Amino acid sequence: MPEVDLGTTPLRELNAALHRLGPDTNESHWTVDHPAGRHAIAAGLAVPITVEINGPVGYYCAGMNKLATVLIHGSAGVGVAENMMSGFVHVAGDASQSAGATGRGGLLRIDGNASSRCGISMKGIDIVVKGSVGHMSAFMAQAGNLVVFGDAGDALGDSIYEAQLFVRGKVKGLGADCIEKEMRDEHKQALHEVLERAGFDGEIDPGEFKRYGSARKLYNFKVDNAGAY
């Protein structure tokens, strides 16, 4: 299986090689060493392969990811898995601001903390953060789930649409039009499913989380359209 050392191989060469892979490739497991915080590592993947990155990455790692699994054994810079379409991205360390921004699908798991604006404008992605998230997380979040085991910073869910936010710890403050909502069985079940997909099989109790979402005062919500989200 290919092993690429970014200390000696140019980053563009790695990304070009990853982009050349067809859906039936046998080179389905890649290892990347010495990332040293370089930007846009393994961005734009579109085939079901696994890329393991040993060390910290810079901006937009695994951005626009489709089908692929990207495992980052380190921390991630701004915009990890931004605009992800599908697949799985796992950050073993912390993530900087705008993690999972505008993501349309797939799952982003962050084992450390995520900085400000985590899940900004998320459009269907599921984001699970074991630590805490910074201020203005889920700003204008449209669809998908943001799950936070720790605390959330100020202005959580400001101008939120129909994304679901689950926070186990404290919320410093809710943004405009974001309110706490009742945690019914159907929500516990939905959260349980997200946690299961993120690899937390039965070890986390969904009942410990509070649910937050839109008060639907800021945008024209018609209940007839609810199924579209």
Place this chain on the structure above:
Amino acid sequence: MCGIVGLFIKDPKLEPELGRMAAGMLATMSDRGPDSAGFAVYGEGQRDHSKLTLRGKSAASIKETAARIGRDFGTAKVTLHDTHAVVGIDDKSLPRLLDWLKRESPATELVGSGKRMALFKEVGRPANVAERFGLETMSGTHAIGHTRMATESAVTTDGAHPYSTGSDQCLVHNGSLSNHNNLRRVLEREGLRFETENDTEVAAGYLTWRMREGLSLGDALKVSLDDLDGFYTFVVGTENGFGVLRDGIACKPAIMAETDQYVAFGSEYRVLAGLPGIEKARIWEPEPATVYFWER
């Protein structure tokens, strides 16, 4: 865009390495700021002596000025760094030297003064700027640096950072201030003078003014959150360390690392990637609207 770096040495054994480490960090930030670069290095101070950094129009002109200072001030110790000269002078002779500079060499600019700070900045790729000034060979306790991608004013040496805010104190900035024109008018009424249209010079002037009015640097930074409008990450160098402040939105990146040997600041993790022991360092992002200081 712009890039900022800061390095504060905790372990004296690492002090001779300060310049080499800072030069590497600065070069990494070329991508964020290829237009100009500058840095302040806090080296050894001498009792009852001051340290001035002078900048000439060219390397030749500052060399000539330095020679004349040497002739007229027997006790002055002058070291040349390309277009800059660092002058060590006993405090008794300092007023006479300042007077001499105004009279004898009005084209020479005083870019920084204090006990320990030397401040250098020029137009050009950061790695080249660092090399011209010989940053790699400098030792000291701490340094801050800046690479500039010009947005608010022209690419000139005067528009390069750091900006001096007082004795042994200087400021670097990543971001852009939106109320700097109005604030400049307010500060000019308070008697401050500005050389450029640059927004960071206004921020530096603002802090100078607040401290002149009696606030500590930490308090001046705190009230700046109310008075400065725009996006910014500031790093302020002081005689004993450096301070960090991000605006309340904190769009402009900032990452810090701490080990037993040093505290380091960078606009991106890449800046820190080459530092010794970084694999085991505590790494975090400074909180918005929070003033941090590292001092010894």
